[in-house]
Amino acid sequence: MLQLGDEVSLYSLVFAVVLLGTRSPLWTTALTASFYLFVVLFRFPQLPASRARQVLHLAKDTAGSGKASVVAHRGGVHDAPENTIAAIREASKNGATGVELDLEFSADGFPILMHDDTVDRTTNGSGPLSQMRLSDLGKLDAAAKHRLRDKFAGEKIPTLEEAVEECIKLQLSIYFDVKGHPDETAAALKDLYKKHPVLYNSSIVCSFEPKVIYRMRQSDPEVLTALTHRPWSLSRLGDGVPRFSSPWKHHWMTLMDILLDWAHHHVLWKLCGVSAFLIQKNFVSPDYVQYWRQRGVEVVAWTVNTQVEKEYYQELLHVNYITDSLVEDCQPHY
Template sequence: MLQMGDELMSYSSLFLLVVLGTRSAAVACALTVSLYVFITMFRFAPLAPEQARAVLRPQASLGGVLVVALRGGSHDAPENTLAAIREASRNGASAVQLDMSFTADGVAVLMHDETVDRTTNGSGPVNKLRFAQIRKLDAAAQHRRKDKFSVEMVPTLQEAVEECLKHQLTIFFGVGGDPEKAASALHHLYKKYPGLKNSSIVSSFEPKVIYKMRQTNPNVVTALSHQPWRLSQVENGVDQNGSKWGQISSAVLDVLLDWAHHHVLWRLCGISAILVHKDSISLDYVQFWAKRGVEVVGWTVNSAVEKDFYQNVLKIGYFTECLLEDC
């Protein structure tokens, strides 16, 4: 009944919005019906709640929540490295988040940025460097604790998965672009390690990545990432859109994207979780998604007060950069 009421509200809102924008009931009807037919025909059914819950709340029987070391715990160890995975395990994480990128010769490696500049002693776009070149870089070169970790190689995705399985850590695969490559690389890993589907989540800000993943592996737990005002936000005091009209158009797109995430895209992709910036999460927000069978996971939760709030009030999982201290 909730789903039916949800859908009715969503399509009614869309109809009214289009009517106001076009002043044509016929156009509004056509667009609303077209969207309804499209979603009905091409949507993926969500995974069974017990299957998704087993991955997203593996400690639920003990009253715990999923504590995810962001990029392996970037404050405690060089991010997206095997050392970070080991350190996360030692420091009490129940999961790690790993960022996928692809080299010029198509090898899946761990790297958050489009370039290697920020985290290594090298320079250049990841997708322009061959794996042999990236393998020579020191992934600990820019880290605050580089003296402790000495030289750390940029690991392949497979090496990172094997390390996580060794430490029994749940994995959040963070996928940026390249949905075809990402789906293929992950499909290979899920075939090689059948148990991986019971201890991993594929997440992305890009709905097309999640949709492609559901096409390739319909039994894998997936999550959409969402940050309000992501397109129009000002970073470090600098307007990223170049002009006033650019800022306005980006703000409009942000509103539409927010609506789509909460009323259309999650249903189309059949996601099991939504990853949301901590500033947008409240108890009401968690309950909103719980009624739809979707888990909320917050990011990035770095203080002891915030962690206590997530564990004991919201009772949901969260990403953190630091497991042992505030940062």
């Protein structure tokens, strides 16, 4: 739970900021108290730590530290076509304890596995998902652009249900990565959890967007959730290159990044009652892991792709990591 020092710092900062804006101690006190009541009344409690550790496969070792597990990114994007049944099977064969899968929707509302909002990058088709029905998607080759396309030729885009059933059969934990569609996602996953209750102890719903996680907890407060975060994501691309050529826009989005980072670490995680925090690997350290564990939140690092990095996270930090490949070093897929 939130430490006392954190609460004092949080509401002191809110008080100072509001006071600077209003210059009225009375109004400042009232607005700060309202913010406090909002957080207290509308936040979701964290689920039991034992459930989180079960889903994340964090067994205690003899020294009392968590023994880390390996999660295949999009099913293991380097080892098989991403977000496919073949990738899930390869991940299991190569020793993954879980898979991270991206949830999207066809034009006729069926939940499917896809990272992008178009099919261009990964298949032999072209066009936005918003204009493609499930029957159209079923005609595409999901291995067409993969480096091992000959081995996996003809692999199909799976529905969410097909992927989940395969993961359950192989006893893999699932990290549902949700990019948007909070209402549709919450409804689809709620139905899926009802149909497959084993998911409550074998899956976690993750998103960069706090509104997705909050909506999921509203829909079913028993579902384990996590926030995903990469500092400077609004102003910079995954490789650090600025998103915007305009200096004014770049500086403005940098300021938004600072505010978003502060909100993730002090407000949003508590409001959503998350059990894990998925953070880009460059920002993980022993102190950072300890920061979150004191708050009952487990850290998962992404995307970890070299043997040296894997040993660091698994043997020194004892945190789960998400990787593109379980069999060799590779370049990251952002």
